[in-house]
Amino acid sequence: MQVFHADRFVLSLPAGHRFPMPKYGRLLERVRSECPDAELQEATAASDGELALAHHPAYIDDVMQGRLSAAAQRAIGLPWSPALVERSRRSVGATISAARAALIEGVAAQLAGGTHHAHADRGAGYCVFNDTAVAARLMQAEAHRLRRGLLRVLVIDLDVHQGDGTAEIFADDPTVFTLSLHGERNFPVRKARSDLDVELPDDCDDVLYLDELDRALRIVWQLHEAKPPGLAFYLAGADPHEHDRLGRLKLSLEGLAERDRRVFDGLRERGIPVAVAMAGGYGSAIETTVAIHLRTVREALRSARAWRAASPGGALAMEQLP
Numbered sequence: 001m002q003v004f005h006a007d008r009f010v011l012s013l014p015a016g017h018r019f020p021m022p023k024y025g026r027l028l029e030r031v032r033s034e035c036p037d038a039e040l041q042e043a044t045a046a047s048d049g050e051l052a053l054a055h056h057p058a059y060i061d062d063v064m065q066g067r068l069s070a071a072a073q074r075a076i077g078l079p080w081s082p083a084l085v086e087r088s089r090r091s092v093g094a095t096i097s098a099a100r101a102a103l104i105e106g107v108a109a110q111l112a113g114g115t116h117h118a119h120a121d122r123g124a125g126y127c128v129f130n131d132t133a134v135a136a137r138l139m140q141a142e143a144h145r146l147r148r149g150l151l152r153v154l155v156i157d158l159d160v161h162q163g164d165g166t167a168e169i170f171a172d173d174p175t176v177f178t179l180s181l182h183g184e185r186n187f188p189v190r191k192a193r194s195d196l197d198v199e200l201p202d203d204c205d206d207v208l209y210l211d212e213l214d215r216a217l218r219i220v221w222q223l224h225e226a227k228p229p230g231l232a233f234y235l236a237g238a239d240p241h242e243h244d245r246l247g248r249l250k251l252s253l254e255g256l257a258e259r260d261r262r263v264f265d266g267l268r269e270r271g272i273p274v275a276v277a278m279a280g281g282y283g284s285a286i287e288t289t290v291a292i293h294l295r296t297v298r299e300a301l302r303s304a305r306a307w308r309a310a311s312p313g314g315a316l317a318m319e320q321l322p
Contacts, residue, residue, distance in 0.1 A: 001304035002101040003031060003038040003297065005111040006090030011083055018245070019078060019126050020282055026290045027111050027278070027297075034294070037301050043094035043110065046134060051092065053141070054133035054169055056121045063088070063128060076123040088128035091115060095131035095233070098275035099139050103231060106273050106307030107264070109300050111293070114235040114279025116163030117188065125161065125187060131277065132233045133169045136176055139231055150175060154220065154229035154272065156263055157194075158213075159237030159279040160186055160247045167192035177229065179220055181213060183240075183248050196220065202248045206255030209240065213259060217266050232267050232274040236260055238281030238292035246282045253288075257295045264303035268310075276300050 007028045011021055031038050051060050062068050068080050078084055094110035101108035116132060117125030136153045143151035153176045157163040162182040170176040177195045184199035191197070198216050200209065239247040241256060251259070267274045278296065283289035 001038060001301050002105065002108045003040050003111060004043045004094035004097045005040065006043045006087060006094055008042065009083060009087040009090055011078065011087060018282060020286055020289060023281060023286050023289050024112055027293050030290060030294050031111065031297055035297060035301060038297065043090045043097055045086065045089035046092035046096060050096065050134055050138055051129055053137035054120060054130055059121045072122060076128060077126045084128065092129050092131040092134050095135040095275060095277055096138055099135045099231060102273040102275040103139065105304065107300050107304040109276045109297055111278055113277030114159060114237065116157055116159060116166045116235060119165040120169055124165065127165065130165050130169060132166055132235065136233065140175065151231060152227060152229045154232040155179065156232060157235040158259060159235050160239040160249055161280060162188060162191050163194065163235065164188050164192035167194040179216055181216060186248055200249060204249045206252055209251055209255060210258060213262060221270065228270055229272050232272050234263055234274050234276040235279040236276055236296040237279035238283065238289045241283060241292055243284050243288060244282050245284055253292065256292055257299060260296050260299040264299055268303050268306055
């Protein structure tokens, strides 16, 4: 399975900053040492033209030229720097590459991403550009160019925070279906409207969460039975964990792994390729967050092996997609 990363591009943040910058390097180290099936590749940077598929050109230019206002930087939660620009480009590039790989092999991953609070004209919540939105639109354009057909996209967002930026970008787009399971009382205070939102109470445990996930997935599968998506993006946040500083839910390590299994198995059973991003994770102990992300990678690898067994010749070339 191809796994993309951009860990060489590290942000220098003030001491005590809540953004867990070290988790990405530690996750990469553990994937490299413990997951021999992972084909690690450094991500390339998304171009301005690719970013413009989901973002306003004026906003892109402000980011690139360092013209974000103090208020805009506060909303993002990260100070502007050339490293922020490069890392943000590479994060989008990693999801683009993972999506392309998934369309051929069934499953691919990137070790960051899930920047779902970025809107078309602004960033927020540690998100500068929306990697899922850019990659979805680019894959649709590439699919159309190759076969002059429509690639339907499914976004399964299981970060603890609602994917408000993704929901707003695709609000009027019937070719992209957005599902978000998130904490009802968590960030953002003002929620957007996804195609399917499931709001969870504080202290939600494994049983309630998995019941709600099963119900939501049943709805998604029923709605798309006649016209299944040709590609899914899975945002596998670690922040629903019981010890996450920003999560407010109470999922266990095993509950999160079971969540991942149900998503990967449901997609594979329906022949829907998936690109998975790690999304949020702010554990009191950073190694716990890394361990959750690592289990997501391992579940993705397990699913990738099942895809290969069912289609050993790599029969998911884009020309053959439904």
